[in-house]
Amino acid sequence: MLMFVSFALTGLFLRYLSRNYLKMNQMITGVKSESKVYRSWQKSPFMALYRREFANFVSSYLYMLNSGLGTILIIVLAISLCFMGPDVLFSSIGLRDSREFLPLLLAGCLSISNPAAVSISLEGEEIWLLQTLPVSMRQIMMAKLALTVSLHFVALLLGLPVLTWRFSLGGLQVVDLVLISLAYSLFTALQGLVVNFHYPKFIWDNEMIVIKQSFSTILSGGIGILVLVFPLCLSLLFGMDLEMSLRISALGLLLLAAVLYRHLIKQGYFKEVHG
Numbered sequence: 001m002l003m004f005v006s007f008a009l010t011g012l013f014l015r016y017l018s019r020n021y022l023k024m025n026q027m028i029t030g031v032k033s034e035s036k037v038y039r040s041w042q043k044s045p046f047m048a049l050y051r052r053e054f055a056n057f058v059s060s061y062l063y064m065l066n067s068g069l070g071t072i073l074i075i076v077l078a079i080s081l082c083f084m085g086p087d088v089l090f091s092s093i094g095l096r097d098s099r100e101f102l103p104l105l106l107a108g109c110l111s112i113s114n115p116a117a118v119s120i121s122l123e124g125e126e127i128w129l130l131q132t133l134p135v136s137m138r139q140i141m142m143a144k145l146a147l148t149v150s151l152h153f154v155a156l157l158l159g160l161p162v163l164t165w166r167f168s169l170g171g172l173q174v175v176d177l178v179l180i181s182l183a184y185s186l187f188t189a190l191q192g193l194v195v196n197f198h199y200p201k202f203i204w205d206n207e208m209i210v211i212k213q214s215f216s217t218i219l220s221g222g223i224g225i226l227v228l229v230f231p232l233c234l235s236l237l238f239g240m241d242l243e244m245s246l247r248i249s250a251l252g253l254l255l256l257a258a259v260l261y262r263h264l265i266k267q268g269y270f271k272e273v274h275g
Contacts, residue, residue: 045135049143056122057115057147063122066211070113071155074106078162086166099167103177103246104231107184109155111224116148117192117217120270121201121210127270138265141193148189156181176243183250183257187227190260192220197267227253 057063080089086099123130130140156178164174196216204210211217227249234245 045133046139046143046146049135049139050146053115053119053143053147056119060207062208062211063115063118067115067118068113068151070109070111071151074109074155074159077105077109078159081162081166099169099173100242102163102167103180104228104242106156106159106177106181107246108228110152110181110184111188111228112221113151113155114148114188114192114220114224115151116144116189117196117220118210118214119144119147119193120196121204121214121216122207123202124204125202127200127202131269137267137269141197141264141267144193145189148192149185152181152185152189156185176247180246180250183253184227186257187253187260188224190257190264191223192216194260194264195220195223197264197270200270 057067077089090101120127131137133140160174160177163169163177167173169177199214199216199219201210201214201216231242231245231249234240234248235242238245
């Protein structure tokens with residue numbers, strides 16, 4: 001009789017445990033239940049992927065510092081302008097006409113902030129796990145692009161009001177600044193991701209090698225420098241003002257960004273893991 005009661009109580013306990021395991025696990029660890037995670041994933045796989053990319057970014061100070069430096073500089077510039085005049089600040093770095101070079105300065109900061117250029121390589125040898133998720137390659141790519149663009153957006157959102165105020169920019173100048181920054185932001189993110197897609201480095205012992213020394217980082221950085229030098233060369237060769245050459249460059253970058261985007265969404269799988 002005692003044995004029967006013991007078996008009965010054990011069975012009831014196991015039955016209760018099996019039914020309430022997810023709730024108990026959630027209470028202990030603070031993690032959402034599998035069903036809720038699954039429902040959340042079904043509702044918005046893109047947001048789940050984006051949160052994953054953002055978590056990877058903020059979990060590594062090397063990744064944040066090296067791939068987000070330009071956005072930090074924009075915010076630092078805005079804060080500095082709250083305490084000193086633009087002429088004083090820019091004369092300290094050798095720029096006399098600070099307003100003319102402002103769009104190019106912002107474009108430069110955005111060009112050196114490109115997490116997309118290493119985001120695929122940082123998946124490492126577990127890149128195959130990403131491809132087993134019930135999401136499309138397009139959603140994976142869009143989440144990686146969104147991280148870079150959203151970082152740029154936050155920096156511009158915080159910096160542009162201060163820049164508009166301190167430089168006394170007119171409506172057309174603000175529109176120019178926004179459109180040029182948008183063009184450089186989209187092109188930077190897309191060219192970085194395309195380069196990293198075609199030249200990934202999945203085998204590495206230290207993430208610093210991928211972030212600072214990989215071929216995709218160097219090539220993407222070189223492209224970023226070229227698109228910054230181009231409007232300067234255009235201005236010098238054809239005698240046009242820098243503002244007009246930046247508008248032409250921005251239009252060209254938007255067209256190139258559209259081409260890169262179409263190329264990117266056609267890709268069906270990542271390259272095989274290799275050094």
